[in-house]
Amino acid sequence: MSAALAGANRDNGERRGPPPHRSSASIAALLAALGTLAACSGGDGRPDQLLDGSKAVTPAVELEGVDDAILTEVRVVAPTDRRGTRSASCLARRWSAHPSGPSVERIGVTTESVTFSEANDRGIFGCSHSAGPQDSKRRWCGGAYGRLYDGSLRDPRLDILCGTTEDPVGFVWVTPAPRARYVSVEQPGYAEVYEVAGGLPVRVATVNGVDYDRSAAHFDITEHGASGELLREYELEAFVAG
Amino acid sequence: MRAAWRFAIGFVVAVALTSAGTAAGYHTQFVANNCNWAAPTPIATYTRDASITVALYARHEGYQWGGGCWDDDDRDDSPGDPPAVGGTGGEGGDCSGFTFKVWRETNDEDSTAFHQWWRLRFIHGPYTAARYQAAEGAANYPLSKSAAIKMDAFASGGHIGMIYAPNADGTDQIIEAKGEAYGTNIWTRSYRGNADYSGVRRLGWSQP
Numbered sequence: 263m264s265a266a267l268a269g270a271n272r273d274n275g276e277r278r279g280p281p282p283h284r285s286s287a288s289i290a291a292l293l294a295a296l297g298t299l300a301a302c303s304g305g306d307g308r309p310d311q312l313l314d315g316s317k318a319v320t321p322a323v324e325l326e327g328v329d330d331a332i333l334t335e336v337r338v339v340a341p342t343d344r345r346g347t348r349s350a351s352c353l354a355r356r357w358s359a360h361p362s363g364p365s366v367e368r369i370g371v372t373t374e375s376v377t378f379s380e381a382n383d384r385g386i387f388g389c390s391h392s393a394g395p396q397d398s399k400r401r402w403c404g405g406a407y408g409r410l411y412d413g414s415l416r417d418p419r420l421d422i423l424c425g426t427t428e429d430p431v432g433f434v435w436v437t438p439a440p441r442a443r444y445v446s447v448e449q450p451g452y453a454e455v456y457e458v459a460g461g462l463p464v465r466v467a468t469v470n471g472v473d474y475d476r477s478a479a480h481f482d483i484t485e486h487g488a489s490g491e492l493l494r495e496y497e498l499e500a501f502v503a504g
Numbered sequence: 505m506r507a508a509w510r511f512a513i514g515f516v517v518a519v520a521l522t523s524a525g526t527a528a529g530y531h532t533q534f535v536a537n538n539c540n541w542a543a544p545t546p547i548a549t550y551t552r553d554a555s556i557t558v559a560l561y562a563r564h565e566g567y568q569w570g571g572g573c574w575d576d577d578d579r580d581d582s583p584g585d586p587p588a589v590g591g592t593g594g595e596g597g598d599c600s601g602f603t604f605k606v607w608r609e610t611n612d613e614d615s616t617a618f619h620q621w622w623r624l625r626f627i628h629g630p631y632t633a634a635r636y637q638a639a640e641g642a643a644n645y646p647l648s649k650s651a652a653i654k655m656d657a658f659a660s661g662g663h664i665g666m667i668y669a670p671n672a673d674g675t676d677q678i679i680e681a682k683g684e685a686y687g688t689n690i691w692t693r694s695y696r697g698n699a700d701y702s703g704v705r706r707l708g709w710s711q712p
Binding site: 355356387404405406407409416417419421422430476478499500504 | 570590600
């Protein structure tokens with residue numbers, strides 16, 4: 263893994279400080295993102311809607327230790343149903359990888375993604391996007407590819423892309439624990455919750471954890487079972503690589 | 505039951521910390537001890553030949569997954585780092601970071617400007633090989649492989665290398681950051697005839 267699972271058991275209520283070298287640009291990004299969210303939320307920092315305009319809802323179960331959770335949308339799309347979907351537009355990008363099986367489309371508060379499994383289980387790949395000043399220039403801000411080694415990613419394949427303001431968003435794939443049903447990522451003022459789906463790693467985003475100078479990003483993640491119970495809690499430090 | 509989960513979480517964290525400690529004790533702290541975060545120097549002109557000179561400074565300097573900092577002593581000062589482990593802070597670039605720095609690109613994906621990143625300035629840049637393959641970023645342009653010349657690149661979803669010189673037999677001498685076990689060097693490769701690879705051109709080269 264190129265990402266360090268920087269151990270951080272927060273059960274005692276303590277929280278680690280920001281990672282070393284987090285730049286002033288990142289702090290500016292945080293402030294800018296907070297400003298953006300305040301403009302489109304009820305004023306408590308929790309956004310009212312997702313990127314596609316649908317209403318932001320909470321997960322069906324309470325997630326242990328997670329406040330202000332917003333459930334992202336997820337769709338598992340069969341190859342025969344791809345026409346006109348996000349999956350189809352992603353495949354129009356320049357790829358040498360060929361998809362196999364269903365794809366997983368996700369829509370978050372300010373981001374969206376598609377994940378495919380590559381034929382012969384060689385890897386996974388997909389597209390990522392965020393609402394921002396650059397989004398009118400292309401359908402997808404970027405795409406990622408991760409080769410699988412014995413069925414697993416060696417690193418989470420960080421992409422730093424577009425952004426909610428002038429600053430970028432970071433995307434990684436998270437491989438959840440076997441029993442995990444939900445993956446939660448801390449965002450400024452809320453937690454973005456992703457349902458595990460399609461048997462594929464979960465493409466998650468951070469809107470305030472990107473450190474441009476280090477080509478790196480920081481994610482605060484929890485994983486939960488079907489009843490919302492906490493399974494894992496960790497900080498993920500990821501680097502653009504390869 | 506809850507106590508059991510607390511124990512499980514503690515165990516996972518302990519394993520993670522043990523692993524992190526191993527990595528921290530293993531690597532050579534090359535980045536921490538030698539590299540900097542200086543601002544790049546914008547430059548007005550940059551030729552393909554000049555970029556070859558820049559690339560050759562990195563030759564024999566090693567490879568680092570997620571890396572982007574090297575000196576010029578013709579040896580890997582951080583040999584044998586674990587493959588695909590970013591952040592260990594060793595010497596060398598990885599394939600995409602090496603390309604970014606040799607092509608003197610910027611962190612601004614809308615810019616085609618040339619930014620000189622000094623050898624000891626740690627920078628990987630925002631592009632992975634997959635993003636180079638898709639020619640993402642204003643400075644990168646999709647290119648027919650048959651039209652590729654020196655210091656154009658061939659990129660796949662997982663790797664990128666630049667053309668040091670084409671060979672008569674249709675292969676190319678590729679300068680690339682190949683892997684931890686290989687370092688950064690020039691090898692004859694057949695990317696031009698490999699369907700997994702696409703051509704990519706850095707826009708804006710100056711004429712010699």
